[in-house]
Amino acid sequence: MSVSSVSQRAGAASQARSHSLSRPFPLPVRIVYHCRMTLRPFHLAFPVHDLAAARAFYGDVLGCREGRSSDHWIDFDLGGHQIVAHLDPNARPGGTSNPVDGHDVPVPHFGVVLTMADWEALSARVEQAGISFGIAPHVRFKGQPGEQATMFFRDPSGNALEFKAFADDAQLFATELAPQETAQ
Template structure:
């Protein structure tokens, strides 16, 4: 993790799930996010230094719409993490090994352009879309 990233305040994100047990298995066991506090209706996780909270709300879970980005149909509602290239590859290998079906397979987007990045999209057990990405040059994260 870069010094700049370490000094940034963590974000907080709450999202709906259909099952807390499935969320614990996916985020805790598969993705390796340590569990924090919980109740019968929610559980929080340390998602790469950020706090995400899975709330039991089956009727709201799942992504519904996509938007065209660089030839892919990207889920409009999604969240994820910007990782180092090494972390990204490790995550891709772990997800493949677990048989996770990608909505957008791991690949390089914007090849040769400002903002070139490795990206992959997949769903959690409740149908929430996640994107993991990595930049060879982290300074291009917000470049135009």
């Protein structure tokens, strides 16, 4: 079987499932970039020290649908992307941080770009669950290209997550600041 036929079958199966499943996050908008490539879901595996705590956090708090699992790992659907929590009883992610816009941003971290309505709903859900924010929900780059709402928090194993929403999704990869007004 060729790679393209496997890819076509997988895409058709995925598309069929997406219409029948209820998702906490809507399927990501397929963004077509200048090179005409369609954005595909990513896969990320990360360590957790307790699968039950991971299941409660990713399933109950974040609302991720659970996929396959074993005694050593759990697949989750995070906004249409496959993330996998792998059991490592000694896992204690921590990493470091980098200064960004007056905050110490945890490195490494992962997350999803949401719509503003979904971002606001998630922010409220995280707060209601009693999870403390590493960086509280706020808007960065207000009035500039790339304006975005962002928040950071950690899962029970210490993995850092960032969820953000853009005022204009077309500014996801903004590279320049807005021109400053000059005095005449």
